[in-house]
Amino acid sequence: MRRWLLWLPLVAFVALAAVAVHGLYRPNDLTVRSRLVGKPLPDFALPPLIEGRPGVSQADFATGAPRLLNIFASWCVPCIAEAPHLLRLKAAGVPIDAVAIRDTAPAVRDFLARHGDPYARIGDDPRSAVQFALGSSGVPETFVIDGQGRIAMQHVGPINEADVPRILQALEDAR
Amino acid sequence: MRMLALALLFAAAPAFAQSNVPQAELAWKQLPDPAREAEARALMEELRCLVCQGQSIADSDAEMAGDMRALVRERIAAGEDAGTVRAWLIERYGDYVSYDPPISSASAPLWIAPLVLLLVGAVIAARSFRRRRG
Numbered sequence: 001m002r003r004w005l006l007w008l009p010l011v012a013f014v015a016l017a018a019v020a021v022h023g024l025y026r027p028n029d030l031t032v033r034s035r036l037v038g039k040p041l042p043d044f045a046l047p048p049l050i051e052g053r054p055g056v057s058q059a060d061f062a063t064g065a066p067r068l069l070n071i072f073a074s075w076c077v078p079c080i081a082e083a084p085h086l087l088r089l090k091a092a093g094v095p096i097d098a099v100a101i102r103d104t105a106p107a108v109r110d111f112l113a114r115h116g117d118p119y120a121r122i123g124d125d126p127r128s129a130v131q132f133a134l135g136s137s138g139v140p141e142t143f144v145i146d147g148q149g150r151i152a153m154q155h156v157g158p159i160n161e162a163d164v165p166r167i168l169q170a171l172e173d174a175r
Numbered sequence: 176m177r178m179l180a181l182a183l184l185f186a187a188a189p190a191f192a193q194s195n196v197p198q199a200e201l202a203w204k205q206l207p208d209p210a211r212e213a214e215a216r217a218l219m220e221e222l223r224c225l226v227c228q229g230q231s232i233a234d235s236d237a238e239m240a241g242d243m244r245a246l247v248r249e250r251i252a253a254g255e256d257a258g259t260v261r262a263w264l265i266e267r268y269g270d271y272v273s274y275d276p277p278i279s280s281a282s283a284p285l286w287i288a289p290l291v292l293l294l295v296g297a298v299i300a301a302r303s304f305r306r307r308r309g
Binding site: 030032036102104134 | 195196226238264266267268271272
């Protein structure tokens with residue numbers, strides 16, 4: 001047999017080891033992202049949760065101007081952390097609609113009284129149906145919806161200080 | 176001491192509870208039609224729980240998994256077949272949501288590699304047997 005063939009197993013082993021080492025040292029990212037980013041918002045209509053505040057439906061988007069769709073819950077602790085940044089976005093003139101996951105009216109009223117109320121609309125999603133329809137996998141999550149009703153960006157997890165300019169930029173690009 | 180620990184565990188239970196809304200009925204209740212329930216069950220066992228990755232929604236007590244079980248049962252009870260429900264979820268979450276993902280360029284090597292290795296082994300074996308005889 002040709003001499004160089006003797007090296008073949010070693011080469012194969014080194015290649016396999018390289019793949020394994022690459023996989024082991026790559027930072028582990030368990031974020032589940034929606035596959036609907038770049039696609040139109042799916043059809044949905046949620047009833048209002050608290051009185052005096054309309055519910056949310058797909059028809060409320062695609063109005064020519066981009067909006068934020070925030071998925072939150074009064075029982076969600078990271079949602080408290082993102083509340084001041086949503087208020088900043090609201091102060092910057094960004095319209096924000098919300099989907100409240102598995103929540104009750106008194107709990108949401110209390111949450112908004114404590115942590116501020118940035119929402120133009122709040123839809124009641126007691127069975128996470130719209131969350132599944134959007135490909136969202138937890139609370140909080142925020143979607144940037146462009147003026148044509150397409151999902152321009154998904155932010156998974158609480159919005160923190162550093163995310164605000166990024167989201168404002170995405171809203172600007174979605175105009 | 177053990178009793179105290181147990182008492183503390185029960186006292187802590189509300190802290191682990193998530194929302195204050197009761198779970199969907201179909202999260203925990205089987206469908207009346209056994210054939211449909213079996214179809215729903217098979218699908219639930221191969222869907223990933225998104226907040227407790229590594230468990231299926233059939234295995235998980237997470238509220239989101241309960242909501243997804245209710246979604247699967249509702250749709251199958253309404254006459255959709257399991258494949259359609261699975262495709263609907265894959266469209267939103269990608270192949271990752273299924274423990275039985277369709278063959279793609281990423282998963283194909285896993286299926287093909289054993290066959291290739293068997294073939295290589297067979298060739299090596301055949302050659303060495305021939306050499307010994309000769």
